[in-house]
Amino acid sequence: MNIHFIRNATLVLEYADKKFLIDPFLSEKGAMPPFPNTTNQHLSNPTVGLSTSIQKIIDVDAVIVTHLHPDHFDEKAKEVLSKEITIFAQNQEDVEVIKGEGFQNVISLEKQSSFADVTLSRTEGKHGEGEILKQTGKVSGIALSHPHEKTLYIAGDTLFNEDVQEAIQKHHPEVIVVNAGAAQFLEGGPITMTKENVVQTYQEAPNATIVAIHMEALNHCLLTREELKQFIEKKQLSTKILVPKDGQNLSF
């Protein structure tokens, strides 16, 4: 497989001769306001531009949207993606919303669990802990497998918790993509993985390579790559936990 990391949670994944676009967030730098009730209100989102041309990013066979927050499926993505492209959503509720934007081939991962000969398995996740979950809503991750590929688990916007442990135990992924950044509101704890969560994910799957993304693109993501890298280096895990730059390709 090849993971072309674009920005935030957006990936172009080449897997078993198919190309998947995960969580397309394609707006130009600063096109969206900061998230409300968060710090850094002087920063508009996304805080950085795209690393690759939109034409190249959307040249894929299918799209997977883990949830409908605007940093995972934004207005620009709705504008530039073909209305005929196959889009996988986490459940029927999200399918209806995406269909409402004019997309014709939207499939719930609860109803269909493959694309060509790639197996797609929805995984659970929690976008925070406690009260904040009422605001953040339902999210999912996805595991992809194929006889000729390593199993890939994309955890989505979840903290490290029993959902992540279960997904690891069930799918035995060799590569795990986690959304770090420790995003947070003024009230409540982090809603995406902290640096400790990233290491906990590795400890749960010590034979896997962890790829930590979802940093330095949004006003409310407070964990920087540098801080995460220093934390990982101190634990001598730099070869196990990768922290790609926007636009970087990773092959497994």
Ligand SMILES: [Zn+2]
């Ligand atoms: Zn997110």
